[in-house]
Amino acid sequence: MGYLDARPACPYTDVLTIGRRATMAGHLVVIGGVAAGPKLAAKARRDDPELEITLVTAEGMISYAGCGTPYYLGGTFRDRDKLIVREVDDFGKKNRVTMLTEHRATSIDRAAKTVEVVDLKTDEVKTLEYTKLAICTGASSFVPPLEGLPAEGVFALRTVTDALAIDDYLNSQNGRRVVVVGGGYIGLELAEQFHQRQLEVTVVELAPQVMPRFDTTVALAVRRELESMGIEVLLETRVTGVEADHRGRVTGVRTSQGLLAADLVILAIGVRPNTQLAADAGLTLGRSGAIATDPTMRTSDPDIYAAGDCAECLDRVTGQPTWVPLGSTANKMGRTAAINICGGHDEFPGIVGTSLVRVGTLNVGGTGQTQAQLEAAGYQFDSVLIPAAERPTYMPGTGEVTLILHAEHGSRRVLGAQAYGTGAVDKRIDVIATALSAGMTVDDLAQLDLGYAPPFAPAMDVVITAANVLRHKLDGTTKSVMPEALRDELAEGTRIQLIDVRELDEWQQGRLAGAQLVPLGTLPDHCDNLEDCQIVVYCARGGRAASAFRVIRRAGHENVCYLEGGTTAWTGDLEK
Structure with missing residues (x-):
């Protein structure tokens, strides 16, 4: 691959210099091997057959299905090999990429255009020279400094290695009680999958709702679904520490609501971009804490690019910088970076947060x-x-x-x-x-x-x-109220006349507390008897209520609206 000191019998010395070569294509060093890194390296090889490419990753595997790990743990599939999308040797040979797995990049010298890496198996230090550098260091699970950590049986899930360790621990224990700390995507996927594994699951969330990045109505529907499955959900609950037995194995989780017995604890509190390497090299970080990039994925150094979960991008709705770590985004970023590194032009326009x-x-x-x-x-x-x-x-x-x-x-x-x-x-x-x-x-x-x-x-x-x-x-031809807004108004004691415009049989199956039944077909005959206060009409889904709104408005009542989603989307209890 164009090493200066190419000695096949012993390719590395104490300090190895890689990257000086006679061709004009230069040497691309890619740091990171999960999503953006391999995508970038493979695309760069397609665009420039002469380019020398080296991929560095601290892990022993590349291109694994991190997003599939909850489903492996739940038994949706049990073949561990299916978590590995590409084998290291196969990827390296097919793409003619030098694969430095189990090597950690420790520093970047931008002036010398070198990267120092350490072989994690031997502690050998190596220096790689680069023409272009791509930082694809991803993100890591956030583990708070809880009292009692570390303890056996407490895990975060980010990598395949994490998933295999969790699976092995579960298989070696008789415990059945799982506490998942965090009610976001990963936490809820794990809660569902552990439940599928016939385990007793409790989800602990600091926020007032699960799925804090979703609207309240959605979060309430998800919470009801979890509870209907038998999963306990504790909201507005702070985790303060863990307890362990004399062997150091976790036995419980201390929270603001008391002690929860636990045989396994998963910390799914979120992730943070891995930016220390970039920051130490003096590269600019964005407001989100991720590496700032332009639309070509170039950083503040014109010869260094960043892609994947460590990189910031643009929110196309707000026009502001954002950071949303997703495998789909990482792959698109990696492709864009590779095109530009190889002399083409492509721009990553940003995301809408899907x-x-x-x-x-x-x-x-x-x-x-x-x-x-x-x-x-x-x-x-x-x-x-x-x-x-x-x-x-x-x-x-x-x-x-x-x-x-x-x-x-x-x-x-x-x-x-x-x-x-x-x-x-x-x-x-x-x-x-x-x-x-x-x-x-x-x-x-x-x-x-x-x-x-x-x-x-x-x-x-x-x-x-x-x-x-x-x-x-x-x-302005209709006016409506969202379920959570009406629920809050009713809880505050606001005077509201609730009109149910469904039929009697629907009414008998469940209705909003205090509502008056006035079927839509009879509504014109009752408009003169409506109260002089705020009027909210509703039906099963919203269609009939929207028609009722117009009937009441034409009768001269201005303070009227209809309930979005009707009883189907109502987040409170229904009276029978």
Whole structure:
């Protein structure tokens, strides 16, 4: 591979210089071997067959399926080899990349254009010269300084090695009680999978809701799903330490609500970008703490690029820098960096923050900004919540999708969406992610020519329906209230007349406490008897209530609105 001191019998000396070669292509050093690093190296090889490439990673494996580890632990699949996407030797040979696995990059000398690495097996120090350098160091699990750590049986999950260690520990113990600290994506995936493994699971979350990055309505639906599965959920609960027996094995978790017995503890509190190497080299870090890059993935040093979970990028909705570590984003960043390193031109435009997770029978997804994020940023916007069948209801196995859609006043630009249900949430979220990337308005969204056939989708998909309803709200022709907002108003004692416009049989199955039954067909005859206060009308999903809103408004009542999502999306108890 063009080593200066190329001696096949003994290719490394105490300090090895790599990278000086006669060709003009130069030497690319890639630090990191999970997603962005291998993607970058493979693309660079395709774009420049003459380029010398060396990949450095502290781990013994590359390109593993980190996002699949919860499903391995839960028994969805049990073949450990399936977690390895590419074997080290195979990748190196096919792409003609020198693979320095189990080597840690310890420093970068930007002036000399060298990287110092240490062989973790022998402690041998090696120096690599580079023409271009790519930092793809990823992110690491955040482990707080809890009292009682370290303790056997307390793990964080980030790598395949972590997953195998957790699996081996479970297989060697008789314990059945698992405490998952953190109610985000990884924590809930693990909770679901440990439950599938017939273990007793408790989720502990510091925030007032699980899935803090989602709107409250979605989080409440997810919490109900967890509890229906038998998973205990403790919110607004702080973990203060762990307890262990005389062997050093964990026996419990100390929290602000008391001691939780535990045979296994998973810390799923989040991750932090691995930026120490870059920071020590004087590279600029962004506001998020990740490495600042331009759209070509170049850092503050023109010969150094960054990609993957260690790199910051642009939020295409807000126009502000952001950091959202995802394997899909890492691969796109790596590809862009490789194209530019090899003399081409490509730009990574940023992300809209699209994510998916499954919890029990619920599929959950989001893209763009949440209600809380929009409020914090000062946006003027409206929202709708639409429950709908994913296909015509006569089709067997049809699931439900509840969609929340946000759009800006004035510009009418789509700002974000979230969805949950037993149906195909991913399809709807991906459509709206595309709309966000294109800067589309709700008017554009409502006119999309989406595919229709009964086995796949209804004639009016929930995306189209939500866009149309939101157009009415932005136009001022309708007025509605989100479930959590109404729940809060009722809890505060606000005087509200609740009108249920469903039929008697629906009413008898469950209704909002204190509601009056006035079926939609009879509503015009009762408008003169409505109270002089705020009126909220509701039905099962929202369609009839929207019609009732117009009837009451035409009768001269101005202080009226309808409940988004009706009883289907109501997050409180129903009275019978």
